[in-house]
Amino acid sequence: MSRAAARRDALRVVAGERGLDAVLVTNLLNVRYLTGFTGSNGALLVSTSGADLFGTDGRYTTQAGTQVPDVGLLVDRATVSALAREAVRRGVGRLGYESHDLTVDGLAALEKVLADAGTAPELASVRRAVEAQRAVKDDDEIESLRRACAVADQALAELAAEGALRPGRTELQVGRELDARMLTLGAESVSFETIVATGASSAIPHHRPDATELRDGDFLKLDFGATVDGYHSDMTRTVVLGHAADWQREIYELVAAAQAAGRAALAVGADVVAVDAAARQVIADAGHGEHFSHGLGHGVGLEIHEAPVIGPLGAGRLAAGMAVTVEPGVYLPGHGGVRIEDTLIVTDDAPELLTLTSKELLVL
C-alpha cells in the first residue's frame, strides 16, 4: 500500500468516527498529502465505504495517471462541483468539508450544486483533520525533510567557503546567491523569502534584505530554507564579520544556550508551552526576556508553518515524528540581534537534528 493510501485510510477512520459518509478535501496541500498529486488544481473525495475519487482538470490528466495511479480519476474543469455531484449520486448522507479552506463563495457554489443534483447531503466541517494527521511525519516525509535541510546546509557552506559573506556585499546580493545556490543544489524552490539582515537590521526579526552593505564587526543573520518534494527546511544562523565584540559574544552564547535548552525539551509527550518556556527562561534569567518577542518554534512540512505551534499561545503535546523548529532570538533594537534555528524530528529518544550547520559562533 502506498503512503498516500495509508493516509487516506487514516482519514477514513476519522471520518467514520465523526459519522461522515465521505469527506471532500479541497485544500491543495491536503490533496497532495493524501494522493501525491502536485498540480495546481485538484480535489479529493474520500469515502468511508472505500471508493475514493480524485478530481482535476484536463491539463493534468497525464500527471494524475502517473502520480495518483491508485485512485479513481474524474476529469472536469469544475473539479469540486463534479466531485460533489458524484457524492450525491452515491447517496452520501453526511459530507465532510474543510471549512478552514473553502471560501464563502466556494461553500455557496457547493451548496447550490448539491441542491441541484438531487437529495443534498448534510454538510459538516471536518475542521483541520488532515492537518492534524500531517503534523506527524512518516519515514518518506522525514527523508524529504532531511534532503531539504541538507541542501540548505550545503548552500550556506559553499557561500561561506567562497567568501561570498564578506564586507562590501549587500544583503540582497547574499540573499539572491543563497537562493540560486539552493536551486542549483536540487531545491525545487526556496521555502520562503530569505532573510538576510546585517548590522542594526539584525535586530528586526523579519527583516527583508535591502541594499545595505555588510560591514566589519556587524552581525549577519541568515534565515532561509529549501523545498524538496514539497517539504520545507527552515534554518537560521547568525555570524559575525571580521571581529566579534564582547556584547556580540554574550548575546550569541545566551541564544545558543536557550536554543540548546529548547532542543533538550523536545520529547514525546512534552507540552508545547513547556518546551517554549524551557528556552524562554534561559533568556529571561539573563534579563533579556523582553528582547525575545516571538514563539520558540513551529511545525514544518508541506507548509513552512504548520502544526504544532511551540509558543506561549500553543496547545497540545509533542508526538514522535513531529517535525519542528527551535528558534529563540534576542533582538536589541537599533543595535543588533541573534537568532539560531534548527529543524528537528521529535523521536522517542533524543530529537533528530536535520540542519547540521555548526552553531559555534562563526567569525568570517
Place this chain on the structure above:
Amino acid sequence: MSRAAARRDALRVVAGERGLDAVLVTNLLNVRYLTGFTGSNGALLVSTSGADLFGTDGRYTTQAGTQVPDVGLLVDRATVSALAREAVRRGVGRLGYESHDLTVDGLAALEKVLADAGTAPELASVRRAVEAQRAVKDDDEIESLRRACAVADQALAELAAEGALRPGRTELQVGRELDARMLTLGAESVSFETIVATGASSAIPHHRPDATELRDGDFLKLDFGATVDGYHSDMTRTVVLGHAADWQREIYELVAAAQAAGRAALAVGADVVAVDAAARQVIADAGHGEHFSHGLGHGVGLEIHEAPVIGPLGAGRLAAGMAVTVEPGVYLPGHGGVRIEDTLIVTDDAPELLTLTSKELLVL
C-alpha cells in the same frame, strides 16, 4: 499621492456606489496592491469617509512603517478581528468583505467578533472589486512587468549562449539552471514551476521536468517566468535541438502564425472570446483544432493567472493597460508539441511586447 493611495481612492468610489461604508480587504495580494505591504500577514479597512486603517502583527511593525507610511497602523495578532472591531467602533453600517477570499471559518469568526463588539454592521460581499481594478495596470506596474520579462529574456539568452540547452542534459538540470539564473539576474522568485519538456513530453501542455535527457532532433519547450516587485512574467519558447524535421517546422510555423494573429487581435475594446478565436481559427484551418486544448491567454500581474481570461469561456472586453499572455499551442500526443507565448500590454495603439526573445524557430 502614492499609487497605492490612488488605488484605495478608486476602491472607495466603488464602495460608495454599492452603498458600503467601508470595505474589509483580506486577500493578501489585494492588500499589497492597495498599500504596498509585502509581508505575510495584513488586512486593510477602506472607509468611504476616508480614514483607512492597515492591520498587521508585531513582526511587521517596522516594515509597515516603511512600506505603508500613509495609512493608519493597527498592530494586533488577530488582524482581521481587530479591524472588524474598529469598524464597529466607527459605527460602520454596511461593511463590504471579500467572499471569494474569506473562508467559511473566517466568516464565522468575523460575524462573532462583530456581534460581540456591539451594533454589528450588515455584511455584503464586494466580490472581486479589487481584482477588477488590478486587471488594468498603471505605469509602475507595467515597469515592474517589463523588468520581470527582461530577466526571463536574459536568463534564456545566457543559457542558450553557454550551450546549456544541449543533448545529454536533463529537463531537470535545464529547469534548475534557468531558475537559478533568473534569481541571479534579480528575480525575487520564479513565477511558477518552470516547464521543461522535450521529445514526446513536449506534447503535454503542463509537463513537469524529469530526468529525461535532451536528444538531437527533439523539441525543447520552455515555459517560465521571473517575479520582480511581486509582478510575474510569463513566456514560452520552443526550440529544436540539432536539426528540425519538416513536421516540426510545419507545426512551429503554424503556431507562430496563430500567435501573431492573437497578438494582432489585442486591441482596446476587443471581446476576449474574439481574440481567442482569431488565433484558434488559424490552427483549426490547418486541421489541428483538436490539438489546441487550452485557452489563448490570461491576465498576469501580482498573480500569474488573473483577469482577464482570454479563451472560449472568457467574458468581457480588453482595456488599455491590461497585461495579458498570448500562448497558442499545437500538441501531437506521443510525438511532440509547440507553444509560443508572450506577455504584452494592451494599448490604444499596437500592444507593447514585453517578452523580447525571438520567435523565429531556433535550432540549437
